[in-house]
Amino acid sequence: FDDIYPFYPLQRSSFLFSGRLITIIIVFLLLAASLLIILPGIRGKSRLFWMIRIVTSLFIGAVLVALNYTDDWAEARMTTNATYKSFSDAVVNADIGLHIGLYGINVTLKGNPIVQFNETIDYNEMFSWHDTIEEEYEEALEKGLPNPILYIAEKFTISNPCGLIFQYRYSGRYASATLWTAFCCWILANILFSMPVILYAGYMMMATAAFIFFAMASFSTIMNAPQCVFSIGSNSFEAQYSHSFWLALATGLLCTIIGVLVTMLHFLI
Amino acid sequence: ENTWEVPRFDGWYNSLGNPKRGAVGSHLVRLVPAEYWDGVYQPVYEPLLPNPRRLSSLLTGGPSGRPSARNQTVLSLFFGYHVSFDIFDSRTPGCPPEFMNIPVPKGDPVFDPTDTGKVLLPFQRGLWDKESGQSPSNPRTQVNLVTAWIDGSSIYGPSSSWSDSLRSFSGGLLTSGSEGNMPYQAKEPSLMWSTADPSTGDHGPKGLYELGNAWANENMFTAAEGIIWFRYHNYVASKLHEEYPAWSDEKLFQNARKTVVASFQNIALYEWLPAYLGDKKLPPYPGYQRFVDPGISPEFQAAAMRFGITMAPPGVYMRNRTCHFRKTVNMDGSLSPAMRLCNSFWKRQSNNVNTSQDVDDLVMGMASQIAEREDNTVVEDLRDFMYGSLRFSRTDLVAMTVQRGRDFGLRSYTEIRKALDLPPVKTFEDINPELNRSNPQLLRDIAELYNRDISKLELFPGGLLEAVGAPGPVFSSIILDQFERIRNGDRFWFENKQNGLFTDEEIQKIRNVNFHDVLIAVTSAEATDIQNNVFFWKNGDPCPQPTQLNDSIVHPCTNATRLNYLDGSKAGFVIFIIVLFLFPVVSFLVACMVAYLRKYRYRKFQRRRKAGDRTEEPAVGIAAYEWQGHKKPLHPVSVAVDERRKLQVFDRSGYAQRCLNLGNQDCLDVLLSNDRNHKALLLKVSKEYDLVLFFDDESKRAAFVKHLRLGVTDIGQEIRVKEMRERELLKEALTREQRAQIVETFIRHAFSKVLEIEKCDAGDMSGVSRKKAREVLECELTASEFADALGLKSDSLFVDSMFTLADKDGNGYLSFQEFLDVMVIFMKGSSEEKSKLMFSMNDIGGTGFLSKEEFARMLRSFIDISNGALSKSQAEDGIKSMMQAAGFNNKEKISWQDFHFLLRDHEKELQFAQLNVKGMEKQGKKRISRDQRVSFICPGNSNYKTDGSELRRRKKLGVSTPNVYVKPKRDQYIRNPIQQNIQHFKRFIENYRRHIVCFIVVYGITAGVALERCYYYALQSESTGIPETSMVGIVIARGSAAAISFLFPYMLLTVCRNLITLCRETFLNRYIPFDAAIDFHRFMAMTAIVLSVIHTLGHLVNIWIFSISDLGILSCLFPKVFNNNGSELPMKWSWWFFQTVPGTTGVLLLFTFAFMYVFASRYFRRISFRAFWITHYLYVVVYMLTVIHGSFALIQEPRFYIYLIPPALLFLLDKLISLSRKNVEIPVVRAELLPSGVTHLEFKRPQGFVYRSGQWVRIACLKLGTDEYHPFTLTSAPHEENLSLHIRAVGPWTSQLRDLYTEESLVELGAYPKLYLDGPFGEGHQEWIDFEVSVLVGGGIGITPFTSILKDLVFKSSMKSKILCKKVYFIWVTRTQRQFEWVSDIIREVEEMDTQELVSVHTYITQVAEKFDLRTTMLYVCERHFQKVWNRSLFTGLRSVTHFGRPPLVSFLSSLQEVHPEVGKIGVFSCGPPGLTKNVEKACQQMNKRDQAHFIHHYENF
């Protein structure tokens, strides 16, 4: 131990389904369940209507909260041969993924196959840019994470010539803030739906949609960030919008449609 | 793939034992413990140590041009530099910025030629490890920003991304610029350090080469070194590519890098180092030593390695392969034999080195040129003309080096000697015997500087003094030690066979590469063009230098330049501030425009109306418009002179408005306007306000004048016509208001005369000018004014007869004396006099007898006073029965004796029926009599006719004792202004206790959050460095921002109308003055706006300071925004204001506030409430902008939104409540504008609206916005068909409402605006039903619930429904009765219905002495008077008893106990100002302490 740097085993968090996300999903499922339980008490056609209403509404709410914590707003992946770790000349073939969320990035490294050199190569590391990512990077160095992960994380440090972090931090920050605003609008819309002022509910739905679109616009400014080379082994990659982004788009459109429908109904009837 | 481990760029994981060793960011490793002044981090200063600049001049001054003792070349020197940059970089300043500026000794020939003694050479302390420097066992340790390993970090950069940014990603090459073997030049901010060029002032990253070494562009010569290694990498990579075309870019790159770094290691340690150190050599490579720490020692970094500066030449030659030494172009275009060093710093565009050939020439020149002597002297290029900062472009490198030693806490020369196991030196002379021989004076001088204390001698000067043709023993051993550790601890050292990098042959091959080979490979030079050992130039080597360069043969150094960052932008800054201050002005102008527009539209509207009117000619007379005063609308009238020579003024509907008796004037003054279409006419009417008429045109006017002439000429009256300008004419006119003022003063004077009240008690007369006073005395009252004074209709019989009687001279006016006479009799006369007066008043013919007719007429006139309270038939019946009772039935004439006989029974009462005003007795006047009662209450006033069972008289005090104690407490009128103020103050505190507490709480919290931030930024947040930079600004700005963050959000609570309405029903109302919410809103808003301005001022200071601070400082303050790259130039002020989130939003916020503020001002709110309301909705913008304002987290994480969330939720809830209310439109049936700003609204009772008296509703007016509801008590009784409200205009909404129901706006709107109704709410004071006896106390507008209750009560009792209630005492407290005239009507109505004497009304007027009110008094006098006169109350119009002063609550209640001994529970209900209800509460409590009737108090505050 004295002169060999210890290689700490890592706690691996499973990708995408982090604890927070699971909590959010459970909460909303519980809400949905408890609301759906009362459905049998509603008669006739309106039962179906209510079910659709509850499910859509909860879906939108859940998405709005969850999107804050997902890390696949944008993603980049590649399969490459990469140097694996220090004190070894081992080169592994692995899938490397960069998952960009609003609070930070997740970097994944998955061996191809997973076990190589008697080691399980399956990492998912989170770097949040909340305070200074510098410290997290330093910690990662101290932890001794695999080279590709360190390589990617380093791109997001302040002293990096790419200067990515400035853009990413603010894009994410404002996207997240607008999403929360959208969430508030969603809550308001729901309250308004249960009051005799459906028109305002329609407006609120449109406001929700607007804020979702603002969030997307804010996030998409990361694409204006100076192009930065991510090159590992002989491959390189670029980030592309991913599930969360498209989910946001879909939810935004859904909200717009609901909002417009409700408003039109109000004016037509 | 590679079979070897690729070394990381950042030096991590090189060391097996400790992965961070030698890595970027690791700290320096001391050879000897640090020496700080405080043992922790503070440097040792003068005078403990000599002034660095003085030391520098003394130590290193001397001529240039002395060649290196061992013929070391300049190339060796700059190669050394390059090696240094590979292993250390601690020059980047640390954060927070700390300065150790060097004071330049007064009169320094270079830096202080003008002998100011104030010059400082800026010096900023270096980066340190944040974990060190806090306590003595771990003093400050500096940090190394590059890898300590010799691993090519100066070629590839110290991080993988740095290297990525240099790579081209094809063929393993580094990106080249326009020319193939030159690196590319930066375009935008990069990580290359970019100081400004001291000789040209060029700055910015443009034109700098992108290399691995951040400092490469410091001068052309280091850059050349960087370029050589850049080329060498590409050379090796291409070679490899040729050899292994299949290799990927990555593999090519890493293999080339491996070879290049190995060659660099070999050359640095085995070729350059021995050359540099002279004879000292490294021990042979012992193999990888895993425990060795390569950490750079501060001694090496800050002193030993800087030995090179003594070898720096004043300039550098350039030559081509054929030994042609090229002339270099100076800045001014002249030619020199060599490039001047001091003019080659941070060159973006060089005259000499641009192409790759230029670099070759430079390198060849350096290889031929012999460096300066390794001694104590340093060329002036570095000593006096080192590049400095933009503010002062030159500095002294030697002084800097000395200072850096102090910054790093280096120990003294002798201590380090000891630590290095070198033989100690005892005296300065021992340091360098050779130097002592050649220049003993120098050593003596240095000794003098150090007070001859060698133990103080610092390392760098000591090391320089040691030098003899090479670094002395101390520097040599430090340097050797350092390089040895770097080599031995490096796992990736090329000779380390365990790392698998190279085979034995390869190692051997690399060992054989020397710098000459590299240069030949990468430049155009052939092997023979440069000597083999490029670090020395020996005789016989190619191309000797023309001559040893000295500073006299090269171009002189450019002088230092100064730059003030703000130069040129000062004016802009000032203008910007002025513009900020102009925001409110702009907003004010816009507001004025809105106001003008409104007026204009109104006028247009009026004109249209007029045009419409013109078509319908009046039935009688001539159409005109009466002018009613300045800024008042014209009133359409028609005028005609009738046969009795009266000028009648009718309104358009034909109703007579004014009647001027022209007959009693000798001559008529008529003024005509002679401009503006000649429309105006002024008819002077003495003793009345003037009649000013506007006619449609001149012809109409002429017609009127003619008409007037016709009307009056036949009695010989003359008409005097004068012409003047319209403006003057209007000025001349005596308006109705002016007249009213005069009359009021008149009456007050009269009363003060009659009552012998001190004049000041009757109202302030002192302010009245003498002219006014004369006017008053000359003033005569018209009949209508007299009636008005009595509160009666001018055509009432009573007034008529009274007036004729008083008008002794019969001129149709009452003079002062005439008025006085009547008053005196009324108030003071004996009963005989009074009845006489009464008698003669009605004896129209003056016959001394009253005919039966006349007597009946008299009685009728009295009834008149009650304003028709009795119906005609009732009155006739009453008169008849009265005459019968008096036995006048059979008399034709009634003499005064008869009349007096009629009244005689009550002589006593008549006599006491005097107007007595208290005050005189207390003022010590002698005439104290029991007549002079405070109260107007006359003995037995409680109607001896009603000696029924309800009121048991207390006989103790005789007839005159009232059975219910109602004498008002009227304190002495306090004259002393101080006491007055104290009194006011006490009253204020009493009434506003809750306000004051809430105010203190709110502002306490505000102050608390503000002070917390102030404290934090002033004392706790040192590590950010912001306070040091701009203490005052930041403390003010952050403190006020915190206060704003509290005030703005919590202001929302003050406008949560629904919640407030809900809460004020709860117990909370006892602690929180919910009614003052809007006042709090205004206070908080004003405070917040003022604080916003203060905040802005604070930031103006900050931004001023930020825009004159170095970028280095800013990057410390705002690490998330700025990256220090040495370019110094801070952002302009305009950047802060227009390109940052807080700046832009801040400016926008200020703009918004300007609008909100101006439009919210009382003045503009009155002019256009709509404009106020619309601009006020900008609050949404304010909140959004403020959230965005802080979102950038420039100084701290935003907090505003955290403050905002709770109140915003409540506010939203409130809005939702408003939204969810279902609204029904209700038409208004009748709207009446009552005096004292009260609006009476009567509207349809909605279907199914059931309420109880005393309940209240909330209404919104469609025209005034649908979500603003205000509570008002229903003044209608439940049995009435319509609902009615009495609304007093106190604030914006109520005033607006009143305006809406004025005639003008009604015409404009066409119909009464509809209402939304919500309610009813409240318990209603229904409990009176449960009490046999109730006391209702209403104060001010607080009477409203009782009007409903009283009506209800009386109605119920008249319906003979069974109610428990036997007696209700209603006490109404008001400032002046005039304030609530309408209430009299209601009371009258109640009394009229109250046939069973259920209600006893007492009015307390609290402000009589302060503001004398004739009307009240007169009414009272008359009423009392006649109440006494008749044994039957003919004047039930107002049976209520009026008192002057505050009600004596305790005595009143206690007397009630006696009056109603059988009643166990008495209900007390009060409603009005808090002070009043509180007093009632107190009185009840006091009463309840006694063991008698229980008083149960319910109250409601308004």
Ligand SMILES: Cc1cc2nc3c(=O)[nH]c(=O)nc-3n(C[C@H](O)[C@H](O)[C@H](O)COP(=O)(O)OP(=O)(O)OC[C@H]3O[C@@H](n4cnc5c(N)ncnc54)[C@H](O)[C@@H]3O)c2cc1C
């Ligand atoms: C139960 C109840 C019954 C009332 N009955 C009458 C009445 O019969 N006749 C009458 O003239 N006045 C009555 N008032 C007072 C009346 O509500 C306010 O004078 C009016 O709302 C003032 O509005 P503003 O905007 O014109 O004045 P502002 O300048 O806004 O306010 C003046 C005062 O009225 C209070 N006030 C303002 N808005 C409200 C509101 N929505 N609810 C409660 N208080 C408010 C303020 O706190 C302040 O003390 C009653 C108040 C209450 C609570």
Ligand SMILES: NC(=O)C1=CN([C@@H]2O[C@H](COP(=O)(O)OP(=O)(O)OC[C@H]3O[C@@H](n4cnc5c(N)ncnc54)[C@H](OP(=O)(O)O)[C@@H]3O)[C@@H](O)[C@H]2O)C=CC1
């Ligand atoms: N217009 C103004 O100057 C003021 C207006 N207001 C506000 O106006 C609203 C209604 O005002 P308004 O209806 O005119 O009421 P007022 O303030 O005019 O008070 C009505 C009457 O109550 C009397 N009174 C007040 N406090 C006491 C007390 N502690 N004991 C006995 N009598 C007392 C007053 O006498 P006295 O004249 O002796 O005080 C006055 O005659 C309230 O909401 C109040 O907040 C409040 C204070 C001043």
Ligand code: HEM
């Ligand atoms: C210059 C100082 C200000 C004054 C004098 C002022 C005055 C007022 C007044 C009199 C009202 C009530 C209007 C009515 O009920 O008829 C009001 C309402 C309100 N004010 Fe202000 N205000 C000021 C500044 C502000 C500011 C700076 C904000 C917010 C940033 C603000 C937010 C509000 C809100 C939210 C309402 C309630 C609006 C509603 O009920 O829909 N005010 N203000």
Ligand code: HEM
């Ligand atoms: C041009 C004028 C202004 C400038 C330059 C300015 C600048 C700033 C700056 C630099 C901050 C710190 C923000 C951060 O840490 O990121 C700040 C905070 C703040 N400012 Fe201003 N400001 C201006 C005007 C105003 C005005 C008019 C207001 C009034 C609402 C205001 C209210 C605040 C508040 C409440 C904060 C704290 C924000 C938070 O903690 O979320 N500022 N301002």
Ligand SMILES: [Ca+2]
């Ligand atoms: Ca140990």
Ligand SMILES: [Ca+2]
């Ligand atoms: Ca020298």
Ligand code: NA
């Ligand atoms: Na290095």
Ligand code: NA
């Ligand atoms: Na060559």
